[in-house]
Amino acid sequence: DIVMTQSPASLSVSPGGRATLSCRASQIISTNLAWYQQKPGQAPRLLIYGASTRASGIPARFSGSGSGTEFTLTISSLQSEDFAVYYCQQYNNWHTFGQGTKVEIK
Amino acid sequence: VLLVESGGGLVQPGRSLRLSCAASGFFFDDFAIHWVRQAPGKGLEWVSGISGNSGNTGYADPVKGRFTISRDNAKNSLYLQMNSLRPEDTAFYYCAKTVHGYNFDAFHIWGQGTMVIVSS
Numbered sequence: 001d002i003v004m005t006q007s008p009a010s011l012s013v014s015p016g017g018r019a020t021l022s023c024r025a026s027q028i029i030s031t032n033l034a035w036y037q038q039k040p041g042q043a044p045r046l047l048i049y050g051a052s053t054r055a056s057g058i059p060a061r062f063s064g065s066g067s068g069t070e071f072t073l074t075i076s077s078l079q080s081e082d083f084a085v086y087y088c089q090q091y092n093n094w095h096t097f098g099q100g101t102k103v104e105i106k
Numbered sequence: 107v108l109l110v111e112s113g114g115g116l117v118q119p120g121r122s123l124r125l126s127c128a129a130s131g132f133f134f135d136d137f138a139i140h141w142v143r144q145a146p147g148k149g150l151e152w153v154s155g156i157s158g159n160s161g162n163t164g165y166a167d168p169v170k171g172r173f174t175i176s177r178d179n180a181k182n183s184l185y186l187q188m189n190s191l192r193p194e195d196t197a198f199y200y201c202a203k204t205v206h207g208y209n210f211d212a213f214h215i216w217g218q219g220t221m222v223i224v225s226s
Contacts, residue, residue: 001167032210034212034213036150036213038150043200043216043217043218043219044142044150044200044213044216045216046205046212046213046214049205049211049212049214050212055205055212055214087149087150089150089152089212089213091210091211091212092210093210094152094155094164094166094209094210095140095142095152095155096152097142097149097150097151097152098149099149100149100150
């Protein structure tokens, strides 16, 4: 099974600041990687798929990069609505989610 | 595009429960649909998925042999038959539609979830 490891577990960022979230796969997954945002009491929301393609309606301040085993989600100029938990997901061999990164207000 | 789950509730360990997911707003037959669960205060866990024509199904190891995914394209509905339930199956269960229709694809549209509590 493919294990997805996210780091850090939590991140404190000031509004307007930049957040960089990492995700590592235990095996090569090409670019079969998605990122989701989840707020309390809500279903997850797809942000990025194919490692770097923004889903429809997702602001340009969200960007994804990486391939193989190392991936990054960058949120530039954090807005108040961006404070949430972020999950990566591999879909190269069925599906596995990372454990999540909580982005908090500094 | 809408997915609405139902069928959750409180069930004793060892018993069964069947979840449903009603879809609307898209051509159901063309899309693989998946179940994802989230235990209270925990992260997301993929449970099972099924292709549009039901020809390809997959299950996470913790549910393999106990859960069965199925769909009825005539009714635009997805199901999850859960047998031999365990306390660790307690979670919100979401159904999710894939972006392009493949089983190996990101999940674009999610339902609001249905809660399953396994407890005596």
